[in-house]
Amino acid sequence: MSVLSPGTLGEALGILAKDHAATPLSGGTDLLVHWPVRLEAHERTYLDLSGVNELKAHTWTKRDLVLGGRTTYWDIVGDSQAAREFPLLVAAARVVGAIQIQTRGTWAGNIVNASPAADGVPALMAYGAVVVLESTAGREEVPLDRFYQGYKKMSRRPDQLIVAIRIPRRSYDVQVFQKVGSRRAQAITKVGLAITRSDLGWRVVANSVAPTVCRCHAVEHMLESKVPVSSPDGFFQGLERDISPIDDIRSTAEYRKIVLSRLIYFELRGACDWIT
Numbered sequence: 001m002s003v004l005s006p007g008t009l010g011e012a013l014g015i016l017a018k019d020h021a022a023t024p025l026s027g028g029t030d031l032l033v034h035w036p037v038r039l040e041a042h043e044r045t046y047l048d049l050s051g052v053n054e055l056k057a058h059t060w061t062k063r064d065l066v067l068g069g070r071t072t073y074w075d076i077v078g079d080s081q082a083a084r085e086f087p088l089l090v091a092a093a094r095v096v097g098a099i100q101i102q103t104r105g106t107w108a109g110n111i112v113n114a115s116p117a118a119d120g121v122p123a124l125m126a127y128g129a130v131v132v133l134e135s136t137a138g139r140e141e142v143p144l145d146r147f148y149q150g151y152k153k154m155s156r157r158p159d160q161l162i163v164a165i166r167i168p169r170r171s172y173d174v175q176v177f178q179k180v181g182s183r184r185a186q187a188i189t190k191v192g193l194a195i196t197r198s199d200l201g202w203r204v205v206a207n208s209v210a211p212t213v214c215r216c217h218a219v220e221h222m223l224e225s226k227v228p229v230s231s232p233d234g235f236f237q238g239l240e241r242d243i244s245p246i247d248d249i250r251s252t253a254e255y256r257k258i259v260l261s262r263l264i265y266f267e268l269r270g271a272c273d274w275i276t
Contacts, residue, residue, distance in 0.1 A: 001041075001042050001043065001044060001045070001046065002044075002045040002046070003025075003045075003046050003048050004022065004045065004046070004047050004048065005048045005050070005051055006047070006048075006049070006051065006052060007051045007052070008052060008054065009052050009054045009055065009134075009161075009163065011052075012024075012047060012049060012052055012161060013134060013135055013136050013159075013161065014136060015047055016047065016135065016136075016158065016159045016160070016161065017135065017136045017159050019045060020158035020159055021044070021045060021158070022044075022045045022046065022047045023044055023045065023046050023047065024046075024047045024049055024112075024161055025046045025047060025048050025049060026049045026050065026055075026069070026070050026106045026108070026109055027072065027101075027104040027105040027106050027109050028104070029097065029101050029104055029105040029109070030105075030109060030113040030115075049069070049070060049161075050070075052069075052070065054068075054163075055068045055069035055070040055071075055161075055163060055164075056068050056070045056071065057071070058071040058075055058076070058079070060081065062169075063168060063169060064166045064167055064168055064169060065082065065085070065086060065166075065167045065169060066164050066165070066166050066167070067107050067108070067164060067165040067166075067167070068108075068163070068164055069106070069108045069161060069162050069163045069164060070106055070108070071106060071107055071108070071165075072102065072103055072104060072105060072106055072107075073092075073093035073096050073101075073102040073103075073105055073106075073107065073120065074093070074099070074102045074103040076089050076090060076093050076107075077090055077093045077094065077102065085169060086123075086127060086167065087175055087177075088123040088126060088127065088175055088176075088177040088194055088196070089120075089123050089124070089127070089167075091123070091177040092119050092120050092122070092123040092177055092179075092194075093120065095119055095179050095181075095184075095185070096110070096119045096120060097185075097186055098185065098186055107120050107124065107165055108162040108165060111124070111131060111144070111147070111162060111165070112154065112156065112162060114148065114151075114152045114153075114154055114212065116151070116207060116208055116209075116210060116211055116212055116213060117188050117189040117192070117207055117208045118207060118213055119179060119189060119192065119207070121144070121205075121207065121213040122177070122192055122193065122194035122205040122206065122207050122213055123177055123194050123205075124144055124165065124167065125144045125145050125194065125203070125205045125213060125215065126175075126177075126194035126195060126196045126203045126204075126205045127167050127168070127170075127196060127203075128143070128144075128145075128167070128168055128170075128200070128203065129143075129144040129165050129166065129167045130142065130143050130144065130165070130166040130167075130168075131143075131144055131147050131155075131156075131162055131165060132162065132163055132164035132165065132166055133156055133157075133160040133161065133162060133163070134160060134161055134163040135157065135159040135160045135161070136159070137159075139163075140160070141166070142155045144165075145205075145215050148212035148213070148214075150211055150212065151211035151212065170198040170199065170200070171198060171199070172196050172197060172198050173197055173198075173271075174195060174196060174197035174202075174268070174271050175195070175196050176193065176194065176195035176196075176267045176268075177193070177194050178192065178193045178194075178263050178267065179192045180192070180259055180263070182250070188208075188250060189207055189208045190208055190250050190251045190255070190256065190259070191206070191207075191208055191209060191251075191255075191256050191259045191260050191263065192206060192207035192208055193205070193206055193207075193260060193263045193264065193267070194206075195264070195267065195268070197223075201220070201224055202220045202223040202224055203215065203220065204216040204219045204220050204223070204264065206242070206243060206260055208245075208250075208256065209243040209244070209245040209256050209257070209260055210242075210243050210244050210245070211244070214242065214243065215242075216238065216239065216242035216243065217241075217242060218237075218238035218239070218240075218241040218242045219235055219238040219239060219242055219264065221238070222235070222238050223268075223272070226272070226274045227274070228274050228275075228276070229265065229274065229275045229276075230275075230276050231265065232258070232261040232262040232264070232265040232266070233261065234261075234265070235260075235261040235264050235265060236257070236261060239257055239260060239261060243256075243257065243260070245257055
């Protein structure tokens with residue numbers, strides 16, 4: 001393997017412009033999980049971003065919380081303002097592996113790893129996060145809910161880095177995050193859910209139930225229209241259009257649909273008078 005270690009963002013972007021096969025690497029937590037069995041990964045060129053301090057910090061502006069490309073889960077866990085304004089980010093960060101993973105893994109890495117079971121992505125998507133991409137040709141912003149084009153397919157060119165994740169600051173009267181796994185810690189999600197309601201309306205986001213983390217637009221429409229629901233089964237019709245779960249080693253497609261419908265129903269029953 002070959003490791004390139006730029007000291008600045010400009011150097012990193014210059015390398016990517018010349019070598020589109022170089023794989024950006026920061027925390028390395030997703031890469032190393034499969035390292036012993038994915039021998040082809042040993043022959044790649046990696047772009048080590050650990051020396052690019054421009055990407056490390058997260059900042060607050062009047063309108064946004066901006067996560068740097070190297071901001072870790074633990075950076076957000078330790079930010080009391082994030083806990084007040086974006087509690088779902090802290091909840092998600094707390095269930096990403098163990099503390100060792102949380103202190104090294106990055107939010108940007110969680111996005112570009114593009115796992116359907118990613119824990120950080122549902123919370124980000126429920127808050128309307130925007131992915132900020134940069135290359136030597138300039139910057140581009142893509143809403144996270146339009147970033148994925150299919151399983152492991154993204155709106156990111158090989159010469160681009162995620163340099164920031166911009167999260168608009170809004171007021172929310174509903175905020176929900178749930179992860180269902182085999183145990184409380186260090187488990188891959190079987191079914192995950194993030195829900196918010198703001199002045200822009202409802203966002204319902206699910207993971208481990210489709211090729212990508214996805215918004216449940218049909219369920220959102222049901223909530224916006226205040227369609228009466230008297231049991232978890234009442235969400236089945238919407239979920240049939242929103243998700244495409246599969247059977248795998250962790251659970252079955254039927255289990256995932258049933259559990260997701262129950263999560264939505266019981267989390268919202270006390271917040272919405274049309275859900276009884």
